[in-house]
Every structure is written in structure tokens, then in C-alpha cells.
Amino acid sequence: MQPSDSAVPSSAGKLRTVAWIRHWWGQQSPNRQDRFAMLAPLVAVVLFLAAIGSAFWYLRAEEIEREHEAVKRDVEYAQQRLRLRLLERQEQLMRLARDVSNRELNRNDFNARADNLINQYPELQTLSWIDEKRRVRASRAAPTVPAARLLTTGDTLHAGETDDTYGLTKDLQQPVYSQPLGSEDSALLQLHVPLNEQGRFAGVVAAEYSVDGLLRYGAPTEVLAKYAVSLIDAKGHLLAGAVLPPHSKASRLLPWTVKANEFEVPVSPIGNSLLLRAQGYRTSLGLIGSGQFWLVGVLSVMTAWMLIANWRHTRRRVRTQEALVAETNFRRAMENSILTGMRAMDMDGKVTYVNAAFCQMTGWTAQELVGQTPPFSYWPEEDHAALAARLRDELSGKTIQGGFQVKVKRKSGALFDARLYVSPLIDAHGHQTGWMTSMTDITEPNRIREQLSASYERFTIVLEALDASVSVAPLGSEELLFANKLYRLWFGAHTGGHLQLVAQAGVPTTQSQEQSLDDVDGLAGLPTESLTTAQAENAEIFVPELGKWLEVRSRYLNWVDGRLAQMVIATDITPRRQAEEQAAAQAERAQNASRLITMGEMASSVAHELNQPLTAINNYCNGMVSRIKDQQITEEALLAALEKTSKQAQRAGQIIQRIRSFVKRSEPNRTLSDIGSMVNEAVELAEIELRRRNVRLSYYVAARLPRLLVDPILIEQVLVNLMKNASESIDAADRPSPRRSVELRVVPRQVDGQNAVEFSVVDTGQGLAPEVLERLYEAFFSTKAEGMGIGLNLCRSIIESHSGRMEAENLYNGADITGCRFSFWLPVSQQPIEGAARSAEQTRIPG
Helix, strand or coil: CCCCCCHHHHHHHHHHHHHHHHHHHHHCCHHHHHHHHHHHHHHHHHHHHHHHHHHHHHHHHHHHHHHHHHHHHHHHHHHHHHHHHHHHHHHHHHHHHHHHHCCCCCHHHHHHHHHHHHHHCCCEEEEEEECCCCEEEEEEECCCCCHHHCCCCCCECCCCCCCCHHHHHHHHCCCEECCCECCCCCCEEEEEEEEEECCEEEEEEEEEEEHHHHHHHHCCHHHHHHEEEEEECCCCCEEEECCCCCCCHHHHHCHHHCCCCEEEEECCCCCCCCEEEEEECCCCCCCCCCHHHHHHHHHHHHHHHHHHHHHHHHHHHHHHHHHHHHHHHHHHHHHHHCCCEEEEECCCCCEEEECHHHHHHHCCCHHHHCCCCCCCCCCCHHHHHHHHHHHHHHHCCCCCCCCEEEEEECCCCCEEEEEEEEEEEECCCCCEEEEEEEEEECHHHHHHHHHHHHHHHHHHHHHHHCCEEEEEEECCCCCCCEECHHHHHHHCCCCHHHHHHHHHCCCCCHHHHHHHHHHECCCCCCECCCCCCHHHCCEEEEECCCCEEEEEEEEEEECCCCCEEEEEEEEECHHHHHHHHHHHHHHHHHHHHHHHHHHHHCHHHHHHHHHHHHHHHHHHHHHHHHHHHCCCCCHHHHHHHHHHHHHHHHHHHHHHHHHHHHHCCCCCCCEEECHHHHHHHHHHHHHHHHHHCCCEEEEEECCCCCCEEECHHHHHHHHHHHHHHHHHHHHHHCCCHHHCEEEEEEEEEEECCEEEEEEEEEECCCCCCHHHHHCCCCCCCCCCCCCCCCHHHHHHHHHHHCCCEEEEEEEEECCEEEEEEEEEEEECCCCCCCCCCCCEEEEECCC
């Protein structure tokens, strides 16, 4: 039989598909093929389990559908029975309402028929006749109705007491059911039937049904036997029957959560939200309770678990194999990338392995080196004997722990320095199989070491030639690390001089430094507190043993071995100190000469000042002598004259004493001095010259000024000189008497955040020319014909020696110079001050 034409293309397509699959399979790596081979059985088992589960699920779905249809059918049957019972009661109540509307029944007849209906139908609880004014005309109730719910004839119902069903019935003119009232076991359902008298609304006949009685007597007994039945309202509240779990919105959206043996229908059409709900009793275990289902499931899970375990075991083997390959590749890459040459020999000295770095160093390939025996091709010819002897020592186990240095020959014939380290080659079983040698090219380190040695030699020569003593000692030790030639010449080759310089310079000794080593900063390697304060400053000391003044500088450094050391540099400054002492002596002599010059210039004024008390003494004495001779003086008058004579003598003595103190030569003596006392002394000395020149002096000293750490004689000299110059400037300007005044003010001041006291002298003279201001403090420069030009220069030197500053400026009134102001300030001492300065403002007019 020949194949048809349509079968040929189909067969060709299958062949092409098979060929493509084989081609694709051949392109996969062995690892991927192993993975696919392990995954295929697992996928087959999973598909089989899915097929079995789908079959069970389909059978279960059919069973659920049948149960659902049965429940639906029975619940709808019970719904019809309940609806029919309610319609029958509604017809009977409508006939009763028609008879009442036609006035065929009075109140007693209504009561009799109501009692008959209540006794005949258990679900009927009460019957009431309510007229159009909501008054109760008649009402009957079952014996089981509680008294609270009974209606009495003549009562009036208010709107809302019957859920406003009355008003709805009046509007619709037809029977109306109310919403279920009450809760479980007491739920009620009301029915209002309208009364119509010749087209006019005449009230209602109201009936109350017990929802529980309606379910009990209205639902079929066969349904109640098969299902759990309940009546609920629209909100799901149970009104009568069995308690069933409520439905949720989520359960309605998820179809597998809907129970197949449950159904719910409204009891309609009766105009209320009464619902009938039924749930069948469980009669089968379902899919989960099937033993066959569990047997298939367990077998499938076991098969899948075994396949997964086998797959994981294969994966572990594959990963182990990959890790082994990666480790081998890593070790090979590491051997090829390290810069240290590696050479392996067997126990007889035959080369068995060399790495890439060894080949690169020597220039020979691995094929040329492996298999060689001594003498090796990279040994220099002149070192064969020494290298052979060393190799014999290595093979016998006599290895050098720190390695040894040799010359190695490259293939090109060039030599380089190398250090070799030899160690036994141990296998995995702990047996020695040969010797491993590592080789490092040390040509460059040797060159650097030689350069460092040469640099150290040059450095040492420079330090030896210095004209300063240099010494280095470690902290906490009496070892002297370095000392140059001048140090050895002064102190010898021991640490005594180093420690003496450190101690006299105020730097902590090695013992205190050793205590501070616990506070060393790990980042900088230097002490964090004691090594960063006074040690960085220079100090000038006198060494009696040498008879020299030395400037000592110290710093801390890390020595070559990592220890923290101290370097001390001492320079001979004896000539400089001698020059400074001579300059200080010259300055002192200049200051004394300035005071003598000042007093010389004031000599006439001093003579005039002394002439007054001396003339008074002479007059007093002559008067007393003449009156005693004439015997015209009493004892009281004599005592009075003697007292006046004594006061004039004291006045003359005070003037002489003040002048002697001013011109007396003494060493500078800085003490805590009272500002008011210094100002008073200076004012009393300067007033002599100011009175002679007819110049008024006023001064002001601020209250509560602190004491100053100064030499009071020098400060008085500055004040006297400034006030004297001010009076001379006024005299030279030939000012009129009202404008001949000098003002001295002493006030507190802040200078760069530091407390200070400012002294200022203001005159009304002719001021200073610009060219004079530029050279004002220049030595031997003066604007006076007889001046020496050292007064203001000395004044500024005195103020600056007290850490203060002096300034001069002209005072202007518009473009005219009205005077000059000299001022200087002195810093306030930080020492405690006892007492306070006084404040005074006086104006003294010359007599």
C-alpha cells in the first residue's frame, strides 16, 4: 500500500523536528545536559501528579454540583410552602378586614374570629383592629405573648411604633408586610390589611406572626430533617432556626470557598427582606477524605523527593568538581602571577618544577630547566664550586633560616643578585618528596641600600661639621643613639649632657617621658599631651660647666628602629647674650641720663620751688628772733611760728626726696603697682615745670582700675616726659592763658580681646608736622634746638618692654590743629590684685 501525498510532508516535518532537537541537544554543555536529564523525570512525576489531581478534582466538582442541585431543589420547595402558608393567612385576614369594613362584625364578633384564627394557626401571635385615628378598637393575642406586647382597647398607636407599616398601608391601600422585628427566639413579622369603607380608609387589621413558628409549622418536615434551616434578615441576622456561619463578600468572590451543600433564597414576593437559608448535613468525606487520593499523593511526593535528592546530590558533585577546577586554575594563576621565582627539586637535586617568575628571572624556559641536574645552567662558571657545596648542604638538610644571597646568571649572560630560601617539600601524606626553593631579585634593594649608606655617610659628615651640638636619645632609656663632634667635645660620649640640656631647658626628662608613653597617639606616634606643649619651644640656658649660654631646641622623631626618640640641638649664643646685656646696660644708663637731663632742664623750676619754703623759713626765724629780743612774743605765738617753720621745712624735704627718687639709678624692678600712686608722683614732679610755664594741669583716673605689673619709676619717667613736652609745646605755640592746659586721663581699654589700661596726655599746643610724625621715635632726632632726641625714643622703649604700645596723633578743629595727643597702653597682669585704684579728678592752677 502506497502512502498518501499528505503523509509525506508530515513525515518530513517530524524528521526535521527530530533533527533540530538532536542538533540543539548536541550544542548544550555536558553540565546542562546533566541538568536536563535530571529535570525530565521530575517534570514527568509532577505532570502525573497534576493529572491525578485534576481527575480527582473533576470528580469532586461533579459531586458538589449534584449536592448543590439537590439543596437548591429542596430549599425552593420549602420556600413555596412558606410562601403558600403566608398567602393563606393573608387571604383569611383580607376576608376578616372586608367583613369589618362592611360593618358585618362588631367588636365581640371580631374578638371571637380572632381567637379562632390564633388557636387554629400557631404562628399567628396577635390580631388587632386599628381605626383611622390609630386607636385600638379590639385586640386578641396568643397566651404565650408577653404582657409588654399586648395592645389594650382604646390605646392610640403613635407613628413609628409599628415600623410605620400603618402609614405605608394607608398610602398603598393594600396589604403590607413589615420588616422583621426583634431578635432570635422573639422575631416577629407584621401584616397590615387596610379597611376600606366606601372608598375611604378606615384603619387596618394588624396581625403579628412569629418567625420561629412560621419556620416550624410552615417548612416541610422532610426538609428540616435533611438540612439545617434558618430564617435571616437582609443583614444576615438570625431570626429563627439553626445557627449557620454568615457569608462574607470575599467568600462570594472566591468560588472554591462557596459551600456546595448550602443555598439561600428570599421568602418572596411578600414585601419584606426575610430570607430562607439551608445547609445540608455532611454525608461524605470529599476529595480530602479519599484514601485513594492520599495513596497517589504520597507515592508521587516520595518519587519527587527521591528525584530531587538525586538531583541535589548530582548538583553537589558538579559544584565540587567546579570548585576543584577553579582551585586548580587559581593556584596555577597565582603561581604564574607571583613575582617570586619558585623551583622544586627531588631528593637527588634534579629540577622537577619552575614557575613563570623563575623563568622570567633567568631567561630560560620551563622545558629547558626541568630535568637539569647540577651544575645548573643559571650558575655563574666562577661560582660552580661554591654553589655545588651549598647545594650539597641543602640536600643534607643544612638549610639557612634567613636565606642566603647568591649571584644568578641570565641566559643572556648578565648577572643579578638573588636571595634564595630553601624549605622541605612535604606531600599530603606528610612525606618529604624534595626541596622547594624561592628566589627573589634583590639587585634594586642592594642598590638602594648602598645609596642609603652613602647618604648616611654624607649626613654624618654634615652633622659633624655643624657648630651646634646635636644628640639623639630614646625615651625611657639612657642610651645615646647619636652625638655629633661638638656634643662629644662638650659632654663626652654619654647621655649626661643630653639629659642636662633637657632638664635645664624645661623639657620633661626621660623618666617623665617614660611615664607619658602610655598617652602616645597611635596615628602620629608621638605623645598626645606632654610632647606637644613646651617641648616645641626654644629655651636659653646657662651651663656653668662650660661657662656658655646655649639655645636649646628639641623635637621628637621616630628612630630607624621604630622607637620614639628625642633630638636636642644646642647652639652657643654666649656672644649674643653678652651683646644683649651690654645693650640693656646702655639702655639703663640712657634712661638714667634722660632723667638727669629732665631734671637739669627743670633745675630753674626746682630752684624756684625750693626758694619759696626756704624764704618762708628765713622770714619766720627772723621774725621770731626780733620779737624774742623785744620780749613781745607769747608762748602760743612762738609755737605757732615754729609749726609753720616745720611745715615749710617738710615741704622742702619732700621736694628734694621726690627729685632724688626720680633721678636715683636702680635696677628695673617690676612689681604690682597702684596706678593712682604712680600718677600722683608723676603729677607732683611735672607740676613744677607746668607752673613755671603758666600751664594748667587736670587729670582723671578711672575708678576700680587693677594694679599693673610694671616698674613704677620708669612709668613715672614716661608720664613726666610727656607732660613736660606738652607744656613746652604750649609755650612754643604762645597760646593765650585760657588755652594753656594739659589733660592726663587713665581709663580701661580692650586691645585684641585683652584687658589693658590706657594713659593719654592731651595738650593745646601747635601739634606735630607730618615729617615729624614719621621720625618722632627716631633716636637723636629732636625738634628743639637744645634737645638730645632720646626722650621719646626711651619712652617708647620703656612701654614696649612692658608689652605695651605708644601712639601720637594731632587733634583737629576742622582744618586747624588744636593740639596733640600722646597715649600708651599697658596690659593688665593676670596675677591676683589686692585692693583697688582710686578715682580722682582735680584741676590745679599754678600759683
